[in-house]
Amino acid sequence: MTVRQAPPRGLSSDQAALALIEHGPNTIPAPRPPSTWRRVLMQLRDPMILLLLAAAVLTASLRDLTDLAVILVVVVLNTTVGVIQEVRAEHALAALNRLAAPQATVRRNDRTAVIPSADVVPEDVILLQAGDVVPADLELFDAIQLQADESTLTGESVPVEKDATDELYAGTVVTRGRGAGTVTRTGSGSALGRIAALLSNQRPRATPLQRRLAALSRMLSIVAVALSAIVAVAGLVRGLPLPSMVVTAVSLTVAAVPESLPAVVTLALAIGAHRMAQRAAVVRKLPAVETLGAVTMVATDKTGTITEGLMQAERLWTESGTAVATGTGYDPAGDLVPPGVSPDVQHLLRDVALCNDAALRAPTDDDPAWRPIGDPTEAALLTLAHRGAVDPDDLRAAYPRTHELPFDSARKRMTTFHLSPGSDDVLVIGKGAPEVMLTPDVTPYGDLDHAKAVAAELSEAGYRVLAVADKLVPPSAPRTENGLRLVGLIAITDPVRRNAADVVATFGEAGIGLLLITGDAPGTALAVANRIGVHNGDVVTGSDIDNGKDPTSGHVFARIRPEQKLDIVRAWQDHGHVVAMTGDGVNDAPALRRADIGVAMGEGGTEVARQAADLVLTNDDLGTIEAAIEEGRRIYTNIRTFLRYALSGGLAEVLVMLIGPLLGFAVPLLPGQILWINMLTHGLPGVAIGAEPADPETMQQPPRSPQEQILGAGLWKRIALTGALIATVTMTAAIWARSVGAPWQTMSYLVLGLAQLGVAIALRRPSPPDGRRLRFLDLAVAGALAAQVLPLALAPLRDLLGLQVLNVTEILCALALASVPGLATAIGWHMRPARTSLHRTWTWWRAGRKRLTKH
Incomplete structure (x- = not known):
């Protein structure tokens, strides 16, 4: 069991500002741009200009002042235009680099905030989860099943297990779990910075x-x-x-x-x-610009790209009844209909608030909307709890978490362990995909057949469905995820973007096909595909691909694991297509690299996906790919x-x-x-x-x-x-x-x-x-x-x-x-x-x- 320390509170904005002045930005110093004279000399090295200069010497020796004057005017003007064009191109690329700069999640002013990695300073508290690129060297004080890929520094491809008090180094990637640490070194003083400084003078x-x-x-x-x-x-x-x-x-x-x-x-x-x-659309790799014109197939996630990425937990089902939530977005304001929270519904809301790592960011002067911090689906569950008059902060204080098994794309579930108030018993809560949770091994207690039928009905209506179950065990019991009792189902909707159908139609006119890929159930995938006009064919599932089915037999893919996207991309490339693929998770990185154009989500995606991609969508909108x-x-x-x-x-x-x-x-x-x-x-x-x-x-x-x-x-x-x-x-x-x-x-x-x-x-x-x-x-x-x-x-x-x-x-x-x-x-x-x-x-x-x- 990981020992938890009292977490540091982090810096205030004033402290961070002073530290930034003292230590400088958390970046690798860029090489000085060439001077104007050096730029001029580089232009004069062009073979055609050298030919003209040779002709100028010849005409001067012959005292042909007329041709000499014309040649010199041409050389001066061509050199001037060349220098201006070079400077403009450098300025444009520098602006792109600023837009594509990585971000970090920190604790500032006792609140969670997302800031540019360049603004990270020593003594900052960094919060990490799977898919994040570590922004600076730091010492961990919290680590929950944390693994890090340190191949960028060591060349060792096997992820390294990390525990509290271990160090994490800038540029490494969190591949599993979550954690938090205090920054010790930034910029050129970090482990990655010392290596990068050796390469800083390499020309692109x-x-x-x-x-x-x-x-x-x-x-x-x-x-x-x-x-x-x-x-x-x-x-x-x-x-x-x-x-x-x-x-x-x-x-x-x-x-x-x-x-x-x-x-x-x-x-x-x-x-x-x-x-x-x-x-x-921020281009991270310039060759992507020229490749975009040849794209023939776009493979895209459903959530956040075709849909708005604004998750809303809309329907609840328990064995004693159902309820519908009102409200918009992540705003906690809203109610449950029918009014009055039954014990079963309250039980369900308690569990989804506790088995949850997200947070909600209140409106600010710069941004008047409520925003999710962390996974949008989990943020939607917190919003649902608020609308049912359940306070997640009070619950987390009353039921302190002692252990967890984070969400994993292969297991499709998450399990947390909490101390039960007033006793030594441990509350075990699990949530995940219905086909994983609603099995006799995982959830032997409850009306599973009825729950499966309801889940299928909601899925066919286009909802993403989560099943929730729990159990209360003595403190000496082994930590297992099985043997739970069914608590209920939650149906989450993510509205299809208004422009999605138009974008798909434009793709069709441009000779570009669309592949709809989702981890949701086949019914959900099919409902969305029909709504936006994607040519269906067969709905190909992850199990179908495991069993050897050709991924090019359909345009709609359901229950797909991130690593299976690589098979989909490779199959369509082998059929002569130039494929652009969207992704947002750490496991999407190989497919993003394999695709002819890797497209990462800038709002909801992980940092490792953004670093692996050629193109980053800052609004996560399919229309931006168009x-x-x-x-x-x-x-x-x-x-x-x-x-x-x-x-x-x-x-x-x-x-x-x-x-x-x-x-x-x-x-x-x-x-x-x-x-x-x-x-x-x-x-x-x-x-x-x-x-x-x-x-x-x-x-x-x-x-x-x-x-x-x-x-x-x-x-x-x-x-x-x-x-x-x-x-x-x-x-x-x-x-x-x-x-x-x-x-x-x-x-x-x-x-x-x-x-x-x-x-x-x-x-x-x-x-x-x-x-x-x-x-x-x-x-x-x-x-x-x-x-x-x-x-x-x-x-x-x-x-x-x-x-x-x-x-x-x-x-x-x-x-x-x-x-x-x-x-x-x-x-x-x-x-x-x-x-x-x-x-x-x-x-x-x-x-x-x-x-x-x-x-």
Whole structure:
């Protein structure tokens, strides 16, 4: 038996505030961010920038001050934009880290409170239960069957039994039982802090998408260098000077490769993750952002996700009668109907108040609602006791707890032992699932057949049912959970969220299936599934899975143990699906890691589940998963849109420089003109494309195949067509200008730049019904357009870029030709949903068949 000490009272708010000032926050000191100069140097290490710097040295040695000035302007502006994008991405990720910070349950001001782990200080009293991550080093003074997983420190995977006076270390996980302890060390002084400090300077790894795009950039660089070399050699053959052709080749290489691609991707992922956080979905692992767009199946708990997570004990049954509770939420105000508490009902309320580890938090100025502390189901039982005029605090004082067997997902029950007032006898109380409690071994005394029939009826009506039983034994009797007498049943309801059916329907339109998973009875699961429109098939139970039934034979799962979620996730993945799974308990962690997207509950979930997940829902709402998937699709689509825009423009510039000499244009564009066009088109407009809102039809399209390449689904063909069309209209403008004696090189410069900006406008997303019509992309294109035309009006810039003045007719002709690629793109862009849907459905089906054949 665990020896109980007089529990410390904990700190007051003032004491905690002083200790926080003295000891600092309970966090590992983050490495200092790089200085501005270091950021600049990192930008200058980019291969494309190094090429430009080499060209600058060459032009300076040749005293070619015009090209030198243009190159230096491009380097300065690109570096500035790169540094700004890097800082914005870091700020967005830092904000996410603050939102995803772990929490701790403490005793402050003689009350239980939940605070950020960073605010824990020495001498704080920490309350722990299964699923919590220990926030700091502490010395236990209370331990009830407490086990801790210390593998993060020791590498030993077997949980360690903990007793009162033992130490617990920061970062370890409570796997069973509950306990309390006093903080001894925090932050970098803790055991985990000393290890983490050694790793604090490790840079985060790139996401899979960033690595794939980096490989794409390397391939494009090789192709661009080869093509630019061909341009240079062709110029030399025609007798053009070597230095001039080298600078031209370097400029063309820089223009052909979208050097802003890494910055656009990083910023799109970081800002997208920040936008998700504003929609109550906190991304803990950046790769989750890109994976979300490919999700085909969402496996979700019923309680708190499909339902409101607001447990309410609504009906009571005893052998002498029934009662219904009135009231809302966890507010103790309410009554039992019929009025007047019978002895049997009072007996039942006493037991559920004593066999209980939860508490109720009264309203505050910041939060006017009553809130549960601990398990919501147990908090609902406390609320029920209050509504029956039974005070749990008085009961706990009168019946001190001497021992307990905490709730366990395998046993599906909890048992507590209490000293009986006025005698030495021990009161044993058990509560749990009816199929566990209502057996002759556990509860041999009472009308079990009638109780089973009532429990089945309540379950089919959608209630979660608990059976309660107790016994009074002498102090010398062994501590057993069996041989109890039936006390009664309690039916708990958790209202289905208003938006649940709409979310399920949206998932269906988006080609995403829903798996409803619950530990409740099959009748309860089926009732909720019918209410929200989940395709039923067979209701698969935990026993069915144990007996070898295929988890993919149904969409509704009942009486599922947390560890069985791993089997469900694995089975659907083996059938070619990309699975997102929700979880909240310590036993959910393996399945959360196994799932393609692990989703943890931020309100009611355990800390270990949040740490194992990729995504944390701060409102535990299924609709938030829909919003996160939509955001993931938006980000991935925008990256592909940027690639189409940037690569088609780069291809057009290369084609112009390759085809121009064949048509009699010795140098279609000067190096400065190429760099100026590239800087304007790939700069802010490219970044703005990454920030475009979601397509209104994005959730009416099937998910992309996880095997789809970044340039797949016909994207490379569209890049080739758009690039060829831009090059065609550019050369058409040059040929026409030469035929009428107009400045053909200036016409080429103007049409090439304006055509690319026209494509950017054509790729603009439709404005959502409640969205702003003027967006960042509009402003970015307007600014680039002004900067493109400005050299024609300003003599110093005109001379710098080697341009000439155009008359009104020539400008109008340039505008007409430059609008053709944009118009063609817009027509194809508006026809894309049907083509994309058919192609992705075919690709996804074919990939699924391959995986099925493999397995």
